[in-house]
Amino acid sequence: MQQVTDSGTYNRIQTAYRAYINHATTCDDCGHGERRCPEADQLWRAYRAARS
Template sequence: MSGVRREWHDSGSASGHMQTVADSGTYNRMQAAYRAFIGHATGCESCGHGEKRCTVADQLWQEYKAARS
């Protein structure tokens, strides 16, 4: 995945874990795409407030998934 990497996160008293970290450009693209999807889905009568997806919501979701990779 471009702009996304896994880093070890020391949680202090526990054993720690691997955490996904995105650079700022990737993070911003992901957030913008997700906001577009959520903004559409919550206002679209066909999407039923997230209960189902219309074709526009499907396209916005695909754009969000593409931004993540």
């Protein structure tokens, strides 16, 4: 049986991931995903926390 998250959790995870991706693909300091600036690091941590 697969664990299913509620829609609130799913939305929180997707919102956090989208914020990270939007930032990483437009930030000159992030190098289009090759490295992460401090803001991207913070967004990534927020995404990981949302998944926990």
